[in-house]
Amino acid sequence: MKNIRNFCIIAHIDHGKSTLADRLLDFTGTVTEREKQDQLLDNMDLERERGITIKSHAIQMDYEFEGEKYILNLIDTPGHVDFSYEVSRSIAACEGALLIVDAAQSIQAQTISNLYLALENDLEIIPVLNKVDLPSANPEEVTDDIVDLLGCDPEDVIHASGKTGFGVDTILAAIIKKIPAPKGNPDAPLKALIFDSVYNSYRGIETYFRVIDGSIKKNQQIKFMATGKNYGADEVGTLKLTQVVKNEVKTGDVGYLITGIKTAKEVKVGDTITDFANPTTERIDGFEDVKPMVFAGIYPVDTEEYEELRSSMEKLQLNDASLVFQPESSAALGFGFRCGFLGMLHMEIIQERLEREFDMTVITTVPNVSYHAFTKKEPEKPIIVNNPSDLPDPSKLDRVEEPFIKASIITKSDFVGQVMSLCIEKRGQIMNQTYLTPERVELIFDMPLAEIVFDFYDRLKTVSKGYASFDYHPIGMKASRLVRVDMLLNAQPVDALSALLHADNAYGIGKRICEKLKELIPRQQFDIPIQAAIGAKIIARETVKALRKDVTAKCYGGDISRKRKLLEKQKKGKKRMRQVGNVEIPQQAFMAVLKLND
Numbered sequence: 001m002k003n004i005r006n007f008c009i010i011a012h013i014d015h016g017k018s019t020l021a022d023r024l025l026d027f028t029g030t031v032t033e034r035e036k037q038d039q040l041l042d043n044m045d046l047e048r049e050r051g052i053t054i055k056s057h058a059i060q061m062d063y064e065f066e067g068e069k070y071i072l073n074l075i076d077t078p079g080h081v082d083f084s085y086e087v088s089r090s091i092a093a094c095e096g097a098l099l100i101v102d103a104a105q106s107i108q109a110q111t112i113s114n115l116y117l118a119l120e121n122d123l124e125i126i127p128v129l130n131k132v133d134l135p136s137a138n139p140e141e142v143t144d145d146i147v148d149l150l151g152c153d154p155e156d157v158i159h160a161s162g163k164t165g166f167g168v169d170t171i172l173a174a175i176i177k178k179i180p181a182p183k184g185n186p187d188a189p190l191k192a193l194i195f196d197s198v199y200n201s202y203r204g205i206e207t208y209f210r211v212i213d214g215s216i217k218k219n220q221q222i223k224f225m226a227t228g229k230n231y232g233a234d235e236v237g238t239l240k241l242t243q244v245v246k247n248e249v250k251t252g253d254v255g256y257l258i259t260g261i262k263t264a265k266e267v268k269v270g271d272t273i274t275d276f277a278n279p280t281t282e283r284i285d286g287f288e289d290v291k292p293m294v295f296a297g298i299y300p301v302d303t304e305e306y307e308e309l310r311s312s313m314e315k316l317q318l319n320d321a322s323l324v325f326q327p328e329s330s331a332a333l334g335f336g337f338r339c340g341f342l343g344m345l346h347m348e349i350i351q352e353r354l355e356r357e358f359d360m361t362v363i364t365t366v367p368n369v370s371y372h373a374f375t376k377k378e379p380e381k382p383i384i385v386n387n388p389s390d391l392p393d394p395s396k397l398d399r400v401e402e403p404f405i406k407a408s409i410i411t412k413s414d415f416v417g418q419v420m421s422l423c424i425e426k427r428g429q430i431m432n433q434t435y436l437t438p439e440r441v442e443l444i445f446d447m448p449l450a451e452i453v454f455d456f457y458d459r460l461k462t463v464s465k466g467y468a469s470f471d472y473h474p475i476g477m478k479a480s481r482l483v484r485v486d487m488l489l490n491a492q493p494v495d496a497l498s499a500l501l502h503a504d505n506a507y508g509i510g511k512r513i514c515e516k517l518k519e520l521i522p523r524q525q526f527d528i529p530i531q532a533a534i535g536a537k538i539i540a541r542e543t544v545k546a547l548r549k550d551v552t553a554k555c556y557g558g559d560i561s562r563k564r565k566l567l568e569k570q571k572k573g574k575k576r577m578r579q580v581g582n583v584e585i586p587q588q589a590f591m592a593v594l595k596l597n598d
């Protein structure tokens with residue numbers, strides 16, 4: 001146990017975590033030349049294409065240092081806020097963390113939020129100034145920022161480059177010297193923390209764990225404490241580049257477990273594994289059920305594909321326990337599902353996976369957060385509103401509450417004014433303002449989550465010219481004035497276009513949605529009135545004028561290939577259209593409310 005080191009890498013997104021992890025694997029000989037592949041740890045296609053780490057993974061390295069052999073377990077963590085719960089669990093499985101800071105970008109919002117998580121878990125922090133090879137690197141200044149943040153000595157900050165490999169040996173030495181060996185009692189009953197799980201279609205769920213006390217053996221009867229279920233440990237082992245089967249994974253070590261479980265829902269990240277016959281009395285604290293934050297409808301473009309969509313979503317859920325869905329129907333779109341996501345990125349990923357892995361073409365409706373509505377009749381009992389159509393009639397409504405978040409935004413002092421006005425426009429309330437350095441400011445706002453869902457990220461980037469980073473965590477429900485804005489096309493309400501909006505914004509946004517829909521809805525043989533309404537009251541109106549000319553008309557004269565191209569283009573465009581009454585609505589229209597500023 002004294003020669004084990006468990007550590008993670010924490011960083012703001014794109015500061016070079018995965019690249020540096022690859023260098024550590026090279027340097028310790030964990031990966032041979034032949035196995036070398038960029039971004040080795042991001043082994044899902046989608047992860048590699050988007051260049052982000054979606055799920056955390058662990059890998060074990062052997063390293064000899066000053067004549068002694070060490071086992072170094074690296075736990076990689078995802079960088080995006082949508083997956084921050086997974087970061088917190090990976091951190092809880094470690095004794096130390098490399099805190100990576102980009103030498104050009106310096107400290108950003110997630111550097112700080114992840115650092116706090118690490119400090120809460122009493123982790124030893126090793127600061128690494130990364131990307132020192134960049135011409136735009138600013139090593140002295142950024143080192144000062146890190147020193148100010150951590151209260152460490154400038155000499156403690158390791159200069160490194162994941163690209164060139166510079167500094168990697170110094171990092172490994174620091175891991176061994178500074179990070180404490182795991183504690184824990186080998187003779188106590190088994191206590192292990194689940195920090196991740198992965199779905200494998202052949203072997204079922206692979207559970208990744210860190211043993212705190214005792215050990216986990218092949219064929220042992222084990223129990224998951226949060227779910228109360230017990231299983232046989234069919235296979236246990238450690239995680240090298242591939243899995244290494246073992247008879248036992250001991251105190252302090254990190255490993256994987258296969259139990260024949262087939263659905264991701266049964267394995268909860270943060271749960272404690274113990275021995276069935278001789279369980280531990282205390283489970284590892286901090287376990288949370290992850291709750292979806294954003295809800296939207298997903299409908300098949302072709303109504304006949306409903307059953308296929310259901311089975312695709314069920315399969316997706318097997319390997320993504322954070323996806324929740326239930327059937328819903330819409331007068332406009334027919335049968336589909338109301339789905340819950342961890343955030344907007346998660347929603348995009350699910351939509352993309354449905355299309356790539358299951359070959360479905362789907363329409364996603366306007367996302368909203370989950371509100372609590374209270375009726376006059378039962379003013380204490382919340383009705384959970386995940387769908388605009390669930391909002392009770394205004395005459396019956398006593399009050400509505402909406403989820404709030406605490407947002408941390410780090411920006412350059414030049415942009416404080418613009419960032420503040422954006423946050424205030426988004427109904428934010430400033431709670432704190434701290435100068436991290438003379439040029440960099442951290443602003444803390446309490447804000448409604450709903451305002452983040454709509455275009456906040458993009459607006460923040462624009463007003464700060466890219467120099468602002470953002471992180472948040474939920475702080476509970478607060479009273480709100482909510483209305484449902486319905487959209488009518490050709491005098492027909494299209495329920496899938498309804499949006500839940502704050503009363504103060506409803507008129508302005510309703511008008512902008514009408515304008516946006518006018519741009520997006522293709523012209524047809526007749527005029528299409530577009531109206532926004534609150535209850536029976538029309539608050540805005542636009543018209544899509546009737547089409548006069550045939551699109552192919554101007555190509556007569558024999559250029560058949562051009563004509564075919566045009567027709568094909570039209571056909572392609574149709575792929576993501578939905579006929580509602582006699583109006584064709586493209587997918588972008590369902591997202592219009594999110595893109596009002598484009």
Ligand SMILES: Nc1nc2c(ncn2[C@@H]2O[C@H](COP(=O)(O)OP(=O)(O)OP(=O)(O)O)[C@@H](O)[C@H]2O)c(=O)[nH]1
Pocket residue numbers: 011012013014015016017018019020051052053078079080130131132133134160161162163164
């Ligand atoms: N010049 C230079 N570029 C680097 C270095 N390390 C990483 N990069 C580049 O920075 C970008 C982000 O690197 P990643 O390793 O994917 O960053 P990450 O922090 O793992 O990102 P997420 O997994 O999305 O959180 C990539 O384009 C890398 O090629 C470095 O030391 N020097």
